[in-house]
Structures are given as C-alpha cells and as structure tokens.
Amino acid sequence: MDKSFLDVGGAYVNESPIREMFLHSFLPFSSSALNNGDEIRISIQNRDAHTLPSDSFIYIEGKITRPEGLKTQITIAHNGLTNLFTEMKYERNSTEVQRVKKPGITSAMKGYCSYSPADANILQNAAWDITNKNANFMKDDTFSGCIPLLHVFGFCEDYKRILINCSQQLILNRSMSDASALQYTSVVGGDMATETVKTMVAKVKVELTRVLWKVPVIKVDDRERLKLMKIIDSKKMINCAFRNWELCVYPNLPQTSKHSWMVKTCSQVEKPRCLIIAFLTNTPGSVSDGYSGDYDA
Numbered sequence: 001m002d003k004s005f006l007d008v009g010g011a012y013v014n015e016s017p018i019r020e021m022f023l024h025s026f027l028p029f030s031s032s033a034l035n036n037g038d039e040i041r042i043s044i045q046n047r048d049a050h051t052l053p054s055d056s057f058i059y060i061e062g063k064i065t066r067p068e069g070l071k072t073q074i075t076i077a078h079n080g081l082t083n084l085f086t087e088m089k090y091e092r093n094s095t096e097v098q099r100v101k102k103p104g105i106t107s108a109m110k111g112y113c114s115y116s117p118a119d120a121n122i123l124q125n126a127a128w129d130i131t132n133k134n135a136n137f138m139k140d141d142t143f144s145g146c147i148p149l150l151h152v153f154g155f156c157e158d159y160k161r162i163l164i165n166c167s168q169q170l171i172l173n174r175s176m177s178d179a180s181a182l183q184y185t186s187v188v189g190g191d192m193a194t195e196t197v198k199t200m201v202a203k204v205k206v207e208l209t210r211v212l213w214k215v216p217v218i219k220v221d222d223r224e225r226l227k228l229m230k231i232i233d234s235k236k237m238i239n240c241a242f243r244n245w246e247l248c249v250y251p252n253l254p255q256t257s258k259h260s261w262m263v264k265t266c267s268q269v270e271k272p273r274c275l276i277i278a279f280l281t282n283t284p285g286s287v288s289d290g291y292s293g294d295y296d297a
Contacts, residue, residue, distance in 0.1 A: 020219040024049075025059070025212045034208040040172040042213040047165050050228070052216040053090075054156045057146040058172070060084075061210035064141040064182070070200045073185040074141070076134045079108045080181040081127045081145050082152065084206060089171040090153055092163070098244060103152045104180060106247045109276050111151070126151060133183065146214070158242035162218055165232045170213050178206040243273070 028040045044051060060081060064074055077083065083104030090097045100106055111119075111128065120128060126147045127134050137143055149156040149170075175181075184201055220228070231238075248263045266272060 014221070014223055017220055017224040018218060019221050022217055023214045024217045025214050028211055031210075034174065034211055036174050036176050036178070036205075038174045040174065040211055042170045042172075042211075044168040044213075044215065047167060050162045050164055050218040050220065051168070052162050052218060053168065054150055054160045055148075056156070056213065056215040057148045058170075059144075059146045059210070059212040059214050060208060061142075061144045062206055062208040063143070064138070065205045065207055066141070067200050067203045070197070070204070072197065072201060074138075074204060075183050075185070076127045076137050076143060076145075077181055077183040078130060078133060079104055079111070079126070079128050080134070080183070081147050082107050083181040084175060084178065084208070085172050086175045087171075087173040088152055090149070090155060091169040091171065093166050094169070097240075098153050098155050098242075100152055100245065101247050102249070105249075105278075106245050107152050109247075109278050110245055113276060123148070123151060154243040154245055155240070159240050164228050172211070174208075178204070181206060244270070 026042050026044055028034075028042045034040060066074065085103055087099065087101050088103045089099045111123075115123070115128075120130065125145050127137055127145055128151075129135075129137070137145070179202075182204065246264075250261055253259065
C-alpha cells in the first residue's frame with residue numbers, strides 16, 4: 001500500500017522548473033565570408049542565457065555551381081556536410097574546449113563504430129545516408145541540412161547539462177576544395193575517366209548561402225533561477241568531463257609488408273582509451289565515378 005499520503009511534512013516538489021525552451025539562431029560575424037578557405041566565427045555573448053550546447057546544431061544552406069555542359073549527376077557525399085570544413089573548434093570564455101581536425105573523417109570513423117540504426121536515421125539531415133547515398137538530399141542543385149554538434153564534438157556528446165554565466169564561440173574553417181563533400185555519378189553514355197569531364201568536374205563548387213548556429217535556450221522559473229545564481233555566486237568549480245577524439249593521418253603509406261608508425265606520445269593527463277584504424281585506397285577529394293568517401297577497411 002502506498003503510504004506517501006501520510007507524509008504531511010514532505011517538501012514541495014516543483015514539477016515545472018522549466019518555463020520555456022526554444023531554439024535561438026546565432027549568426028556569424030560576416031554572412032558573406034562563407035567561401036573556400038574562410039574562417040566562420042559564431043559567438044554567444046549573452047552570459048545570462050542558459051544554453052544547452054549538447055542539443056545544438058549547425059544549420060547550412062547552399063547550392064552547387066557547375067560549368068555548362070556537365071551532365072554528370074552530383075549529390076552530397078555520405079557525411080559530406082562535415083567535409084565542407086577542415087577544422088571545427090569550440091571555445092568557452094575564450095578558452096579552447098575541443099578542436100577537431102578534418103571533422104568529416106573523424107566523425108565518419110567514430111560513427112561507423114558506434115552509431116545505432118536510430119542514430120543513423122536522426123543524422124540523415126546531416127547527409128549521413130549509407131543506404132541511399134543521399135539520393136534525395138538535393139533538389140535543383142540546392143540543399144539544406146544540419147550538423148548536430150554531438151556528431152563532431154565529444155564535449156557535446158558527453159556533457160548533457162546547461163551552461164551558465166559563460167560566453168561561447170564556434171569556429172569553422174572552410175576547406176579549400178569541395179571535392180570530398182561531393183559524389184559524382186556518370187550518366188548513360190558518359191565516362192568519368194575522360195580528361196574533359198575531369199576538367200569540368202574540377203570546376204564544380206559548393207557555395208554556402210547561409211550558416212547558422214541553432215542553440216536551445218532554457219528559461220527557468222524563479223526557484224531554479226535562484227539556485228543557479230547561488231552556484232554562480234559561490235564560484236564553485238563545475239566538472240565537465242568528456243571524451244576527445246584526435247585524428248592522425250599518414251598520407252603516403254609505403255608499399256611494404258611491414259611498417260611502423262609512431263603516432264604520438266601521451267601525457268599522464270590524457271590517455272588513449274581506444275584506437276580506430278581505417279584504410280582508404282582512393283585519395284580523399286579525388287574525382288572518380290561514384291566516389292562517396294567510404295573506407296575500405
């Protein structure tokens with residue numbers, strides 16, 4: 001029998017500490033600096049806002065420009081949106097929290113080993129489509145998609161709490177070439193191996209028209225706000241433990257039966273927990289029929 005109704009002196013339980021939760025779009029400093037080689041900086045300067053970066057994502061709109069006469073079918077490659085950037089960096093209070101080099105390769109290797117079918121379905125908006133190869137991702141050479149930050153940053157994947165009294169900044173470095181983000185398929189009667197087609201394909205560009213950082217903002221009631229203010233006033237240290245992913249690339253593998261590769265020396269602070277090795281026979285960014293950036297092993 002339930003005896004909870006006998007607890008007359010029990011404390012009040014607040015069943016609605018969150019008054020409102022909405023997505024706020026943060027713009028980059030320059031909306032025109034979205035070309036190859038540009039650095040895109042998006043900042044959150046409002047320290048009073050309670051943000052949830054673990055559920056935030058990068059919203060991207062763009063289009064593909066191709067030379068006239070090119071009949072090759074072009075689609076966004078598997079995990080192609082992250083391949084539009086060579087580096088992603090997340091900062092808090094002007095201090096670097098995590099830096100991810102070549103996020104397309106890093107997130108793909110990690111995702112192949114850890115994503116469930118449900119995770120893969122959620123990431124279809126991020127051009128993660130192994131089955132259909134993003135066949136319906138574009139329409140009339142225009143596309144839009146979103147990259148969840150937990151797909152790239154271990155901090156956003158592991159730390160699921162709100163951030164208070166801090167500024168945040170997301171720094172995205174555009175890649176110099178968009179070849180790794182695209183998949184080319186020759187039409188009937190066409191041949192991707194001809195020099196004419198290769199020359200025309202090399203002129204294909206991805207033009208980003210819009211990049212936003214959409215972050216959930218939490219509004220709490222007075223009781224919860226008072227608790228958060230007490231935490232800020234106490235200057236208590238908050239633990240934000242997370243797993244970091246570091247990519248090491250060996251560009252030219254020798255044609256020998258044995259080869260040793262010293263990756264790095266680990267300190268006592270950070271120790272490797274697991275190691276993932278992938279082999280790719282096709283050079284990333286090369287133009288070939290049906291290239292989708294998949295790994296061979």
